Amino acid sequence: MDRIGRASFLALGSGAVVLVADRNRLGPACLAVAAEVAEIDRACSRFREDSELTMVNDAGGRAVAVGGVLFQALEVALRAARLTEGDVDPTVGQAIRVLGYDRDFAAVPATGAPLVRVATVAGWRQVHLDRRRGRVRVPRGVRLDLGATAKALCADRAAVRAHRAAGCGVLVSLGGDLATAGKPPAGGWAVRVADQHDAGPDAQSETVRVHDGALATSSTTARRWSRGDEQLHHLVDPATGRPAPVVWRTVSVAAATCVDANTAATAAIIRGERAAGWLDALGLPARLVRPGGSVLRVGGWPQPEEASAA
């Protein structure tokens, strides 16, 4: 008997999906996820005037005392930067604003005047955390964007919290980046992998079973806009301050945590041709999709079953 429960709701400017191995425990799990999402949004949103991150970005170079959630999110972001040699860098905030992504994406104009400049990315080493005092300082003019890691951190935290609340296995997906906690249903969680988390039934995709850990996908097909004749997307290469060249249109990675999965997937988009070897060397199961749709699987990512391969 299928006892899996499922619920979905809006969260973090995208969609949240909560799966529980015991459908009778869906309510407590959803409440736990909603609470976690609210905490992360209040601390880490760069679009909320009242968020702690906005306070840090607007501090003009002064050290700012922050709460534990944002402090953890910053530590996670800096770890991601260190482990990817700066390919995933939280100091891209000003660069992505200059590109036009300066408000909640739903309100970003789809077209606009040509870009006249790009912003230099200061680099993650410019961010200073004072753990003893719980303070963070970034130089004047540097703006942080935790988009590459905060949603994944939220998924990790929410999965653990929901598992504790529900007392059964859970899967939490936030905008297509998902984390699991507890014992999965028999055979694992069935997860469809596609370019976009809201892909229609006809979109190219394949289905895998996730038994533990997390799975995240980064894609240049999501959150796109144009300025002049230039097509832009949200995955900015810190080396140039511009959207990364589209060597892979989509990369999905399985890892122990959603933070690690999303860090690797985002870095792979930035790294381009070097990504496949890097992921394979790390032993991370990954699926990389070329702009034309051809798929490369590395690190033990399974070959699709005939019925699910598109």
Place this chain on the structure above:
Amino acid sequence: MPSDPGAAAQRDAGLRRVSRLTRWLLAWALALTAGFSAIAARGFSGGSGGQSTGQTGGTATTGASGQTSNSDSSDSSDSGSALQAPSNSPSASGGSGSVTSGGS
């Protein structure tokens, strides 16, 4: 026994030189101790702050002020020095899945 005034003066002068030398040596010893302590504190930051040993680009600089550089943090959110694979790789499946992983 009557003392020789010249010899006494020489003795006193010698004692003053020894005393000055002792003070200088003491001051140098203290300065060197402080210097080595500072170097050791920077090179081997301890406590729960963790170390960046073996981590690419690590610049552990925890000092007496408690200021922690961006690469000197480790706790539950900084688990390990590499991206971690899941315990079990995903396996192939048919069907459509209950949830979709994709860009957003």
